[in-house]
Amino acid sequence: MGGDPPAGELLALARSGDGEAFRRLVEPYRRELQVHCYRILGSVQDAEDLLQDTLLAAWRGIGGYEERASIRTWLYRIATNHCLNALRSASRRPHEYPAYRPEVPLPEPSHQRAEPSWLEPYPDMLLEQIADREPGPEARYELRESVSLAFLAALQQLPAKQRAVLVLRDVLGFRAAEAAGILELTEDAVNAALRRARATLAGELSGRDWKSAPLPDSPQERRVVEDFARAFEAGDVEAVVAMLAADASLSMPPLPLEYRGLDAIGNFLATVALRSGVRHVLVPTRANGQPAFGCYLRDPRTPILHAHGVLVLTLTGSRISGITRFVDNSLLPIFGLPRSLRH
Structure with missing residues (x-):
């Protein structure tokens, strides 16, 4: 018969150093983890780099995985904290883009954009590779809403930790206790950050009819x-x-x-x-x-x-x-x- 062995068997093989077993264990979560990194970072190219860092850290740390949470939650913990570390580093190292030289002078803009300059588009063909998994019951946003350019631009206005809390709670539907475990915070701290994040996001998305x-x-x-x-x-x-x-x-x-x-x-x-x-x-x-x-x-x-x-x-x-x-x-x-x- 085809198909993968049970997750427990794959986990035991991965712990013994079987790289192929590890790949099969984490493969179902690869694309959703990349989208998670993209939401927090706003850059599809950075998200792919952070995904690779996440999987490498998971491979190196699989022996210490204590099964207190699911493999999926454990991977989200690694990915989220790698993203937060990257944001702290990025604050000291701005993005570099090829200089854009318009062929003719640009007219005076009616507004200066508040959204971050590093926001990049995410291909739908990659979204289609996400496993058909419903978010938790506490999620407030559907997939289509939570990857829209307007939502991503608004999300980038939040401080890094608030951004991570809102994505974990309102996009992915993790419970407060799970989000607290992922971020190594108290539930009170998660709930306070979520209230502030929701208030800011409501202002940024005011009047939008999804x-x-x-x-x-x-x-x-x-x-x-x-x-x-x-x-x-x-x-x-x-x-x-x-x-x-x-x-x-x-x-x-x-x-x-x-x-x-x-x-x-x-x-x-x-x-x-x-x-x-x-x-x-x-x-x-x-x-x-x-x-x-x-x-x-x-x-x-x-x-x-x-x-x-x-x-x-x-x-x-x-x-x-x-x-x-x-x-x-x-x-x-x-x-x-x-x-x-x-x-």
């Missing part, structure tokens, strides 16, 4: 996405603006610039992104539970299409309420997209 977005790959979502792609590729600024919600925003992480409202976005599109002579090809993908595109620039002199970042749409009903273009081309391979295309 349920108004069309379902992924629904006819309504496909219609909006296809209409947007057609208008954007044609360079039709008026058609793009006509699809926007009145309070829509456009941003370009890691730049701290934000354009809000139809006039500001229309001006940016007309003078920068879709200015005369500039044409794009959009390759559909998905990020953070939202429709997205790999963005490529046409070169009129050659058949080569050059990478121009990842563009993510936030939908509210049949309107586009957010356009987020991540300008770092190194993100494209994470989505299985090439740095260039032949047209």
Whole structure:
């Protein structure tokens, strides 16, 4: 018969130094642990690094695992504390990104973004690899909500420990006692941190209606996405603006610039992104539970299409309420997209 041996047998083999048994023991949790690190860190590339650190620490420490908690909870304890250590280190070592040099001067932004410059998109194809596991009964957010760009941006505003508490309690549904064990805090400290985190998050997400977005790959979502792609590729600024919600925003992480409202976005599109002579090809993908595109620039002199970042749409009903273009081309391979295309 196929299949893995019972977890207890795999654990005994792993403790004896069997690397393959250890891999099979932790494999069911690999992807959800990476998403956990991503929520806390905001960077998919950092999350993968921390996942590897977590699994290495677990392999080295498997002999000391005392089975007071499940393997899953034990792994979350290691991952969470590695993330908190990384955040403490990151406060002294800022992220470095390739310098973004726009082809033309950017118009004055209507706002300076508060969200962190290191926020990166997370491919849906990786989310689909998470084991079908319901969060605990105390969770407040569904998976789709808890990986959305708006939620991630709001989460990054929290102090590190509050961020970890809120993710453990309200996203994953761990009980207060379990979260306290993971973070090596008292239950009172966990509950106090959670109250503060919830209050901050409520302010950051004020007015957001999660349920108004069309379902992924629904006819309504496909219609909006296809209409947007057609208008954007044609360079039709008026058609793009006509699809926007009145309070829509456009941003370009890691730049701290934000354009809000139809006039500001229309001006940016007309003078920068879709200015005369500039044409794009959009390759559909998905990020953070939202429709997205790999963005490529046409070169009129050659058949080569050059990478121009990842563009993510936030939908509210049949309107586009957010356009987020991540300008770092190194993100494209994470989505299985090439740095260039032949047209």
